[in-house]
Amino acid sequence: MNIALEINGTTEHLDVAPGVTLLDALRERLGVTGPKKGCDRGQCGACTVHIGGRTALSCLTLAATVTQPVTTVEGLSTPERLHPMQRAFAEHDALQCGFCTPGQIMSAVAAADRGLAEPDEIREFMSGNLCRCSAYPTIVAAVRDGASEEGRADATV
Amino acid sequence: MRQFDITAPTTIDDAVDGRHTFLAGGTTLVDLMKLDVLTPPRVADINALPLRGIGADEGGHSDNGNAGHGLRIGALERMSDVAEHPDVPPAVRRALTLSASQQLRNMATIGGNLLQRTRCGYFRDTTMPCNKRTPGSGCSALGGNNRGHAVLGTSDHCVATHASDLAVALVALDAEVRLVGSDGARTTPLADFYRTPGDTPEIETGLRDGELTTDVVVPHPERAAHSTYVKVRDRQSYEFALCSVAASLDVRDGVVVDARIAAGGVGTIPWRLPGVEAALRGEPATESAFAAAAEVATHGATPLTHNGFKVPLLRRTLVRALLELAEGSTR
Numbered sequence: 323m324n325i326a327l328e329i330n331g332t333t334e335h336l337d338v339a340p341g342v343t344l345l346d347a348l349r350e351r352l353g354v355t356g357p358k359k360g361c362d363r364g365q366c367g368a369c370t371v372h373i374g375g376r377t378a379l380s381c382l383t384l385a386a387t388v389t390q391p392v393t394t395v396e397g398l399s400t401p402e403r404l405h406p407m408q409r410a411f412a413e414h415d416a417l418q419c420g421f422c423t424p425g426q427i428m429s430a431v432a433a434a435d436r437g438l439a440e441p442d443e444i445r446e447f448m449s450g451n452l453c454r455c456s457a458y459p460t461i462v463a464a465v466r467d468g469a470s471e472e473g474r475a476d477a478t479v
Numbered sequence: 480m481r482q483f484d485i486t487a488p489t490t491i492d493d494a495v496d497g498r499h500t501f502l503a504g505g506t507t508l509v510d511l512m513k514l515d516v517l518t519p520p521r522v523a524d525i526n527a528l529p530l531r532g533i534g535a536d537e538g539g540h541s542d543n544g545n546a547g548h549g550l551r552i553g554a555l556e557r558m559s560d561v562a563e564h565p566d567v568p569p570a571v572r573r574a575l576t577l578s579a580s581q582q583l584r585n586m587a588t589i590g591g592n593l594l595q596r597t598r599c600g601y602f603r604d605t606t607m608p609c610n611k612r613t614p615g616s617g618c619s620a621l622g623g624n625n626r627g628h629a630v631l632g633t634s635d636h637c638v639a640t641h642a643s644d645l646a647v648a649l650v651a652l653d654a655e656v657r658l659v660g661s662d663g664a665r666t667t668p669l670a671d672f673y674r675t676p677g678d679t680p681e682i683e684t685g686l687r688d689g690e691l692t693t694d695v696v697v698p699h700p701e702r703a704a705h706s707t708y709v710k711v712r713d714r715q716s717y718e719f720a721l722c723s724v725a726a727s728l729d730v731r732d733g734v735v736v737d738a739r740i741a742a743g744g745v746g747t748i749p750w751r752l753p754g755v756e757a758a759l760r761g762e763p764a765t766e767s768a769f770a771a772a773a774e775v776a777t778h779g780a781t782p783l784t785h786n787g788f789k790v791p792l793l794r795r796t797l798v799r800a801l802l803e804l805a806e807g808s809t810r
Binding site: 323339340341342362363364367370376377378379382383384386388389406429432445446447448449451 | 483513514522559579581659
């Protein structure tokens with residue numbers, strides 16, 4: 323079936339089978355490999371993207387059902403200019419292997435957009451993003467820092 | 480995933496043709512299709528249907544006489560939106576907030592949540608016998624790992640728990656569910672909607688072929704203003720309940736006037752506890768009275784090899800929920 327997806331501001335036209343997930347469409351058809359295939363069962367959060375501005379699991383989303391704009395980690399920044407949350411993750415060393423990081427960043431940006439600052443709030447909001455290297459303490463620190471930096475960046479626009 | 484056809488009906492009449500499996504948030508259906516547990520040949524993406532909105536009930540598709548006295552929640556509302564809506568009673572908001580993860584709450588709908596399938600590992604594993612998935616094949620949990628399974632409402636054929644937190648809160652608050660099928664609309668109490676397994680564990684609800692959940696109605700939400708949901712689980716977040724209790728308590732002059740209580744994680748369906756409610760009425764709102772009433776909750780419980788801990792856990796969770804409400808009581 324023919325579908326149109328708005329990915330990081332660009333409209334993409336694809337011919338997909340009904341069972342193709344948004345994650346597979348992104349990775350295998352469009353070369354958008356930021357979202358990772360961890361469990362492929364909606365349990366690990368490595369595939370987290372924003373759909374219509376909200377975090378969602380692209381592995382449990384059928385591409386044919388997507389009607390709202392999709393943002394992946396690629397849509398947050400350019401190679402020259404990282405998103406404040408990406409800088410915060412780097413500065414806090416909030417990762418080890420990095421496989422979960424694109425999904426962590428997408429949830430972290432959504433957490434910052436909601437103004438979450440308390441560690442408990444951040445942990446609850448981010449509990450659907452597993453980190454098997456268990457970098458959780460630095461992830462929480464990065465989200466707090468990235469959120470305040472994001473706020474400052476917005477204020478200067 | 481096996482091949483299937485997909486359509487996207489824009490009217491309810493088109494959706495309820497009896498030929499399609501409904502796809503809303505997809506968090507249960509797509510997962511179980513990937514596992515080959517569900518293999519529907521035809522799927523209808525119902526997200527374009529006009530089944531949204533949270534607000535005063537105006538009768539919906541069938542007037543049950545409660546119009547204007549209930550809070551209506553459209554079946555396609557997302558869990559995260561309902562969790563944050565100020566008109567939704569605290570027990571329901573808290574049950575939703577303590578469910579799943581933020582991503583899943585953003586995706587999953589109220590209608591889909593009520594119809595989610597059990598998390599029993601044997602149901603999800605097509606290489607294992609399971610009477611719910613393949614009637615007559617046997618129950619692997621009876622002699623297998625059954626730590627997470629039910630102690631109430633079980634049968635020799637199935638001991639799987641119902642996984643929804645939301646349903647527990649809604650059953651406690653006497654919520655109704657509205658349904659539309661090709662024969663028209665009807666309303667049923669949610670508590671009557673669910674079926675214990677008996678010898679037909681594959682039948683989980685009273686849903687008829689092709690029927691679609693359109694709305695959930697919480698009658699007299701003001702009576703649930705003093706309500707809560709307590710969930711006990713192996714992790715602090717993103718985990719199903721080992722045991723949970725939804726309760727609404729009305730205390731006047733230190734005496735329980737009314738209580739509505741249901742438990743989750745311990746039953747094959749969301750488990751209303753009318754015996755406990757009756758035992759509480761007229762009693763002082765004290766820990767000792769709550770503990771005495773909680774004894775009634777586990778009458779008839781049938782623990783399995785690994786889940787005997789759920790019997791005292793249910794009583795303690797119940798007391799904790801009631802104490803929380805009694806301590807927060809303003810009257």
